[in-house]
Amino acid sequence: MRLAKAISLRVLFGAISLLFITFIAFIADEIAPGDAATVAAGEKATIAQIELQRKRLGLDRPWTVRYVEMLGNLSHGDFGKSYVGTKEPVADIIKRTLPMTARTAFLAMLVAIIIGVTMGTIAAVYENRLGDRTILILSTLGVTVPNFVLAPLLVYLWCLNPNKFAQFVSYGNISELPMNWTPDRVAPDFYYLLIPVMVLSLRPMAMLTRLTRASMVETMKQEFIKLATAKGVPPFRLIVGHALRNAILPVVTAIGTSFGFLLTGSFVIERFFTMPGLGSTAIEAILQTNGPVIIGTIIVSGFLFIFVNMIVDILLPILDPRIREAQV
Amino acid sequence: MKKRDTLFWAGVGFLFLVLLFAVFGPHIRHDHLTQGDTIHDLPNAKHWLGTDELGRDIFARLAYGGRLSLMIGLTVQTFAITFGIIMGAVGVFAPSWIRTPVLRFTDAMFAFPDLLIALLIIGLWSPGVIPVMVALSITSWPGMARLVRSQLVSLKDREYVIAARAAGASTTYVVMRHILPQMIGIILAVAMIDLAGTILSESTLSFIGIGIQPPTPSWGAMINNARGEMQSHPVPLIWPCLVLSMTIFALNFVGDGLRARLDPKSGRT
Numbered sequence: 001m002r003l004a005k006a007i008s009l010r011v012l013f014g015a016i017s018l019l020f021i022t023f024i025a026f027i028a029d030e031i032a033p034g035d036a037a038t039v040a041a042g043e044k045a046t047i048a049q050i051e052l053q054r055k056r057l058g059l060d061r062p063w064t065v066r067y068v069e070m071l072g073n074l075s076h077g078d079f080g081k082s083y084v085g086t087k088e089p090v091a092d093i094i095k096r097t098l099p100m101t102a103r104t105a106f107l108a109m110l111v112a113i114i115i116g117v118t119m120g121t122i123a124a125v126y127e128n129r130l131g132d133r134t135i136l137i138l139s140t141l142g143v144t145v146p147n148f149v150l151a152p153l154l155v156y157l158w159c160l161n162p163n164k165f166a167q168f169v170s171y172g173n174i175s176e177l178p179m180n181w182t183p184d185r186v187a188p189d190f191y192y193l194l195i196p197v198m199v200l201s202l203r204p205m206a207m208l209t210r211l212t213r214a215s216m217v218e219t220m221k222q223e224f225i226k227l228a229t230a231k232g233v234p235p236f237r238l239i240v241g242h243a244l245r246n247a248i249l250p251v252v253t254a255i256g257t258s259f260g261f262l263l264t265g266s267f268v269i270e271r272f273f274t275m276p277g278l279g280s281t282a283i284e285a286i287l288q289t290n291g292p293v294i295i296g297t298i299i300v301s302g303f304l305f306i307f308v309n310m311i312v313d314i315l316l317p318i319l320d321p322r323i324r325e326a327q328v
Numbered sequence: 329m330k331k332r333d334t335l336f337w338a339g340v341g342f343l344f345l346v347l348l349f350a351v352f353g354p355h356i357r358h359d360h361l362t363q364g365d366t367i368h369d370l371p372n373a374k375h376w377l378g379t380d381e382l383g384r385d386i387f388a389r390l391a392y393g394g395r396l397s398l399m400i401g402l403t404v405q406t407f408a409i410t411f412g413i414i415m416g417a418v419g420v421f422a423p424s425w426i427r428t429p430v431l432r433f434t435d436a437m438f439a440f441p442d443l444l445i446a447l448l449i450i451g452l453w454s455p456g457v458i459p460v461m462v463a464l465s466i467t468s469w470p471g472m473a474r475l476v477r478s479q480l481v482s483l484k485d486r487e488y489v490i491a492a493r494a495a496g497a498s499t500t501y502v503v504m505r506h507i508l509p510q511m512i513g514i515i516l517a518v519a520m521i522d523l524a525g526t527i528l529s530e531s532t533l534s535f536i537g538i539g540i541q542p543p544t545p546s547w548g549a550m551i552n553n554a555r556g557e558m559q560s561h562p563v564p565l566i567w568p569c570l571v572l573s574m575t576i577f578a579l580n581f582v583g584d585g586l587r588a589r590l591d592p593k594s595g596r597t
Contacts, residue, residue, distance in 0.1 A: 020436060025448060032452035144577040146528055148535045148548070149569040152555050156562070260441035264532075267447070271536045272555070286451035286538050294451040301444055309439070 003324060007314050014310040021302040022074060025295045026067050032291070039083045074299070080292035082285075090296035093281060098300060101277035104193060105266050105304070108201035109259060116205040117251060120212025121244055127217055135209060142206025147265050151199045151272045196269050203265060204258035211254050215247040222246075249320055256309035263301055339582040346575050350398050353391025360385035361392060362543040368561045380550070380564040381557055389545035390571055396546055400461050401526040405519045407465040412472025413508070413515075419473065420480045421499050431477075438470035443529055447538070455538040464526055475518055479511040513590045520583035524576045531572055547572045 037054040054060050079090035123135040228242050267279035278297050285293035317324040364383030371378045377386040419431050446463035453459045492502050533539030534548030547568045554565035
């Protein structure tokens with residue numbers, strides 16, 4: 001029962017956060033110069049024509065009414081229409097580009113968690129020895145080297161062969177890229193995603209490595225580990241079953257935060273590898289001052305972030321009886 | 329211990345060099361800042377670090393970009409410190425009906441990815457130096473506010489603060505005169521680490537093309553421009569990558585070192 005209450009509270013908090021983003025997006029849109037009316041009236045419109053459009057689109061109503069209307073539209077997936085090109089509905093653009101971003105981001109997160117936790121554990125077990133020092137230096141580099149510095153470096157090292165190079169560096173022909181998971185397309189998909197995922201996962205990986213190491217070092221010094229060692233628990237079970245099981249909690253919490261880095265990182269990576277995802281769409285929209293697309297993509301990115309953090313927070317009490325007990 | 333000290337001072341020395349480079353570099357070399365000369369020159373006597381794809385002098389552009397990055401970073405951090413202290417103090421001393429929403433708002437802003445909000449602000453406003461500065465300022469303060477708050481909570485019940493209060497000093501006076509001097513060191517150390525984050529965000533925005541606009545040079549845009557021909561001409565790519573990474577690394581390293589010296593509790597991780 002307690003757990004159910006904690007979970008529903010967390011979902012409520014997630015909903016409030018989402019409301020908060022939409023509100024910020026709305027305010028930013030209000031303050032920004034130019035609106036749907038100026039676009040609808042065309043480039044050579046007089047002030048009177050713009051006013052007419054404003055009335056027609058209902059932009060002359062008070063902001064509270066329009067904000068509630070925007071929420072209503074968002075709730076059934078209506079993000080408005082793009083200002084440029086074929087005036088495609090923003091929802092369609094998001095539907096088309098989100099899978100690319102989500103796939104890359106979740107894959108990178110998975111890689112970061114697996115390698116990060118493993119490396120952190122290894123570093124903690126060999127504390128202050130050569131392996132630990134090496135991992136520590138690598139993870140410090142991973143946190144400080146920007147991903148747009150890392151991306152060309154990796155591409156350069158990986159693809160000294162010019163043909164391979166062309167393949168990796170551009171997703172130029174978008175139509176060739178499969179957007180659906182079908183068994184026969186998975187292999188080429190992963191091949192394309194190899195370097196983007198590697199670059200993207202490095203920063204969260206380094207963060208999780210450092211955190212796992214710190215948490216494990218702390219845990220390994222505790223009484224129950226000494227007891228387990230004395231009892232003769234085999235090393236692997238001692239480290240994974242006893243120590244890591246207890247040390248993993250701060251790492252799980254950090255997964256939420258590092259997903260934020262991953263999300264903003266994907267904007268850079270998609271731009272670098274010209275991948276048709278949410279990030280590159282948002283950047284393109286920004287360059288064209290395409291308001292509805294900017295707002296739509298940022299809200300969806302924000303939603304992804306809130307969603308992942310919500311899952312993480314719900315996972316915590318399930319993983320740890322101590323938190324479960326502490327929650328009212 | 330000794331070895332760590334040497335590394336720390338090496339970091340300080342490097343940052344000092346970057347500062348000199350940003351302040352005086354643009355005065356030493358400014359001939360081919362935006363107009364081209366011979367394209368893709370290797371480093372030589374005339375162009376110390378070579379020229380880029382339009383024949384512009386890389387040394388001049390790096391120095392100018394560094395100056396702009398530092399200027400934006402320092403402005404943003406000045407704002408973050410000021411606003412962070414105000415919000416942190418409000419979060420401790422204000423009545424609870426103000427304090428609670430302020431704390432919740434700070435936490436929400438702290439958790440949310442900075443760059444996402446910055447993108448929204450710049451996207452709906454316009455790319456450029458001022459929007460970048462404003463967007464990064466708006467997202468910069470929550471970490472500082474939380475730091476100030478935690479420090480204030482631990483310092484506000486010390487004897488000398490209670491003594492000052494008993495003598496009739498106001499909250500503002502106590503904070504400014506007695507508590508702030510105690511924590512200014514740690515604030516500056518953390519601001520240094522945050523400065524690395526700001527410079528990284530600024531160059532990220534410039535890299536994706538919505539930060540500092542050409543022809544004004546910036547490290548991020550230089551990397552973006554040079555990546556097209558990086559296979560045949562890696563020189564214009566290497567310099568900005570190197571300088572940016574090393575600056576961020578040094579700022580983090582020196583900031584961490586400073587914090588460990590000033591606050592032994594945080595130095596362990």
